[in-house]
Amino acid sequence: MSKNTDELFKNVIAHAKEYGFVFPSSEIYDGLSAVYDYGQFGSELKNNLKTYWWKAMVQMHENIVGIDSAIFMHPKIWKASGHVDGFSDPMIDNKDSNKRYRADQLLEDKIARYDKDGKTDKAEALQIAMDEALKNEDLPRLRELIIEHEIADPVSGTRNWTDVRQFNLMFSTQMGAIADDADLIYLRPETAQGIFVNYLNVQKSGRMKIPFGIAQIGKAFRNEVIARQFIIRMREFEQMEMQFFVRPGTEMEWYKQWKETRLQWHLALGTDEAKYRFHDHVKLAHYANAAVDIEYDFPFGFKEVEGIHSRTDFDLSQHQKFSGKKMQYFDPELDADGKPYGNYIPYVIETSIGLDRMFLLTMINAFDEEDLSTDEKQDSRTVLRLHPCLAPVKAAIFPLIKKDGLPEKAREIMDKLKLDFNLQYEEKDAIGKRYRRQDAIGTPFCITVDHQTLEDNTVTIRHRDTMQQERVAADDLDKIIGKLVSWKNLLS
RNA sequence: GCGGAAAUAGCUCAGCUGGUAGAGCAUCAGUUUCCCAAACUGAAGGCCGCGGGUUCGAAUCCCGUUUUCCGCUCCA
Numbered sequence: 001m002s003k004n005t006d007e008l009f010k011n012v013i014a015h016a017k018e019y020g021f022v023f024p025s026s027e028i029y030d031g032l033s034a035v036y037d038y039g040q041f042g043s044e045l046k047n048n049l050k051t052y053w054w055k056a057m058v059q060m061h062e063n064i065v066g067i068d069s070a071i072f073m074h075p076k077i078w079k080a081s082g083h084v085d086g087f088s089d090p091m092i093d094n095k096d097s098n099k100r101y102r103a104d105q106l107l108e109d110k111i112a113r114y115d116k117d118g119k120t121d122k123a124e125a126l127q128i129a130m131d132e133a134l135k136n137e138d139l140p141r142l143r144e145l146i147i148e149h150e151i152a153d154p155v156s157g158t159r160n161w162t163d164v165r166q167f168n169l170m171f172s173t174q175m176g177a178i179a180d181d182a183d184l185i186y187l188r189p190e191t192a193q194g195i196f197v198n199y200l201n202v203q204k205s206g207r208m209k210i211p212f213g214i215a216q217i218g219k220a221f222r223n224e225v226i227a228r229q230f231i232i233r234m235r236e237f238e239q240m241e242m243q244f245f246v247r248p249g250t251e252m253e254w255y256k257q258w259k260e261t262r263l264q265w266h267l268a269l270g271t272d273e274a275k276y277r278f279h280d281h282v283k284l285a286h287y288a289n290a291a292v293d294i295e296y297d298f299p300f301g302f303k304e305v306e307g308i309h310s311r312t313d314f315d316l317s318q319h320q321k322f323s324g325k326k327m328q329y330f331d332p333e334l335d336a337d338g339k340p341y342g343n344y345i346p347y348v349i350e351t352s353i354g355l356d357r358m359f360l361l362t363m364i365n366a367f368d369e370e371d372l373s374t375d376e377k378q379d380s381r382t383v384l385r386l387h388p389c390l391a392p393v394k395a396a397i398f399p400l401i402k403k404d405g406l407p408e409k410a411r412e413i414m415d416k417l418k419l420d421f422n423l424q425y426e427e428k429d430a431i432g433k434r435y436r437r438q439d440a441i442g443t444p445f446c447i448t449v450d451h452q453t454l455e456d457n458t459v460t461i462r463h464r465d466t467m468q469q470e471r472v473a474a475d476d477l478d479k480i481i482g483k484l485v486s487w488k489n490l491l492s
Numbered sequence: 493g494c495g496g497a498a499a500u501a502g503c504u505c506a507g508c509u510g511g512u513a514g515a516g517c518a519u520c521a522g523u524u525u526c527c528c529a530a531a532c533u534g535a536a537g538g539c540c541g542c543g544g545g546u547u548c549g550a551a552u553c554c555c556g557u558u559u560u561c562c563g564c565u566c567c568a
Contacts, residue, residue: 010561018503018518024559031559083568091493091566162493169568189568222567233567285568372528379529400526432528439528450526460527467528 009299012360012367013230015382019441021045021363022231034235036356041441044392044422046238046359050217052389053240053353055487056265057215064213064242065206069194071219072175077193078186080322081315082286083170090134090142092164103142103164104134106151139164171221171235187221192350194218195243196315199346203245203329210329210346211254213244217355231356232303238355245346247331248313254349255290255310262306262351263294268490269387271365277302287314294353296361305361306353313345320345362390366442384442385465388485394421395445395481396438402427410449413459413474420478421485439464445481 016022021042025035038046058066078084090103107130114123126149133141143164152159171187188194195214202214217240231237246254259278267273279302281291290310295302320327331341366386372379388394397414399406407427414425424443426434431448438446446462453459453474461480462469472480 014503033559287568381529398527402525406526430525430527430529430531433530435528437529448527452526462527469527 008364008367009230011369012364015367015440016042016363034233036231036234041392042359045362045386045390045442046355048390048392049355049358049362050240052487052490053265053355054215054217055491057213057240057242057351060491061213063208063211064215064244065202065208066215066217067195067198067202068218069191069198069216071188071221072185073188073193073197075184075186076322077197077319078170078189080318081193082318083186083189090139090164092143092146092161103139103146104130106146107142107149110149110151169222171223189222190220190352191216191218191239191241192243192352193315195241196319196348199243199245199316200325200327210331211244211246211250213242215240215242217241229300231360232298234356239352240355240358241350241352243311244349244351245329246349247341248344248347251310251312251347251349252290255308258349258351259292259308262308262353266294266305269362269390271361275365279304285309287311296357298361298364303357304354305357306351309350309352311348311350313347315348316345362386381436381439383439383464386442386444387490388444389487389490391442391444391485392422393424393438393441393443394485395447396424396426396434396443397447398425398431398434398449399427400431400448400450404451405454406449406451409453413447413449413477417477417481421481435462435467444484447477 013022017024019041020039023037023039024031025037026032054066058064075084092101092103092106107126111123111126111130114120114126126145129145130142132138133145140163143161146161146164147159150159170189172184173187175183175185195216199214202208203212218238219236220239221236223235244254244258263276263278266276275297277295277297279293279295281288281293284291288309289312292308293304294306294308296305316327319325328343328345330343333341335341363384366384368383368385370381370383372381384391386392395417397410397417399410410425410427414423417423424438426437428434435446442464444464446464448460448462448469450460452471457474458471459474459477460469460471461477
């Protein structure tokens with residue numbers, strides 16, 4: 001990371017806090033690691049990103065509908081999805097090499113070694129002891145076994161081990177008022193399962209025909225071992241996911257199509273194409289037969305913002321198995337032989353974007369420190385060049401000075417416009433200062449009421465990016481601003 | 493999790509070999525001002541991250557702890 005990009009990232013974080021976009025969670029209590037709150041402008045920007053995604057994915061597609069499923073779900077769902085078994089491993093660190101291992105794997109290796117050396121008695125005894133400890137989730141016992149059997153770190157060669165700790169990706173809590181009897185409930189680590197378990201409900205109630213999609217925006221929770229880099233990896237984060245159900249055998253066409261469609265969604269915001277790249281997964285997850293990330297060139301390197309996965313019929317098949325409910329779809333369309341495709345479990349293409357990462361990307365991409373120095377005077381401004389559709393505040397209204405009836409006139413204009421747009425009114429400080437303050441939060445337009453306004457009802461409208469002004473009729477403002485902040489600019 | 497660094501007003505920072513806190517900007521109340529920041533007057537704002545120790549006395553020295561940053565590690 002060069003000094004410049006490092007500085008940029010730090011400046012964006014500082015700017016985000018100073019201007020009410022992102023605050024560290026629980027800050028007055030020293031903060032809570034890897035949890036952040038969105039402030040007055042951050043939540044507006046975040047909502048606008050959600051709206052853009054929802055409109056592009058749901059409203060623009062007749063065969064995609066949205067849902068909002070609960071964060072709490074039946075614990076069996078996470079058994080079926082593979083999250084319970086796949087993501088709770090007993091881990092142990094070697095203090096000398098700083099390497100981390102799965103405790104059970106170290107023991108398995110030792111058992112294999114005993115077997116190879118013909119010490120089958122020892123191998124068997126250790127196997128039984130280990131299985132017992134794993135079954136009882138007896139972590140101290142696992143460590144004892146590692147010590148007893150003199151297992152050394154292959155890297156450092158030492159036996160200087162930490163305690164065995166359980167790393168579980170999922171947060172858990174209890175359902176029911178009496179903790180003793182309560183069932184263990186997980187906070188969902190992904191929103192996708194809420195879609196899969198409702199796939200039949202939606203398909204039937206909406207009379208959906210394949211191919212069709214179900215979209216959802218919602219919070220997910222992962223107990224990351226290490227969470228860092230601001231809002232890139234948070235313990236509580238928000239996903240925007242769409243699961244697209246297709247006929248088996250057609251999944252690769254759809255995979256390719258969604259890959260392109262999703263990249264276009266990003267590029268429509270005007271971001272430099274060179275900032276984006278696709279990253280194909282070589283090693284695939286257990287449920288996928290193809291996977292690609294859309295990566296953005298953050299100041300600390302290319303990082304995943306969105307994933308497009310071909311998830312096969314893994315999830316629906318698993319739910320069919322675990323719930324005992326048929327997940328199949330009857331496809332009445334005729335194939336090449338003139339026979340209906342009939343019953344099958346659909347294949348799924350998933351598009352999944354991290355809203356918080358998208359938010360950070362948007363902030364970094366918009367952040368600009370512009371040098372406006374002239375020979376006489378040093379000057380600079382900090383401006384967020386947000387797309388007008390995304391800007392938290394669409395316009396600010398200023399009386400040029402705080403007297404002569406200008407504030408009243410400005411208020412009058414504001415009262416009409418605020419029905420359509422999120423606005424700010426400011427009369428304090430010099431006009432230039434007010435312009436700069438709006439630049440810092442990305443407000444695309446500033447409307448100024450001056451003495452001429454009182455005579456002919458015209459105002460000046462000042463554009464954030466160019467700092468140019470034009471004089472327009474106050475009565476036309478709703479049309480002028482409406483056109484510039486319309487979602488049509490992004491969707492068509 | 494390991495190693496290194498940092499933490500003083502809302503922000504950026506100063507504060508000497510220990511003697512109980514300072515600037516600029518921002519904020520607030522006025523003054524001034526007809527279009528691009530830092531004009532004038534005044535006010536407010538600090539358990540010097542937290543806890544302990546050394547000392548007559550700690551922002552300053554020592555130990556612990558929390559948080560953040562950097563590297564390593566991890567990342568379905």
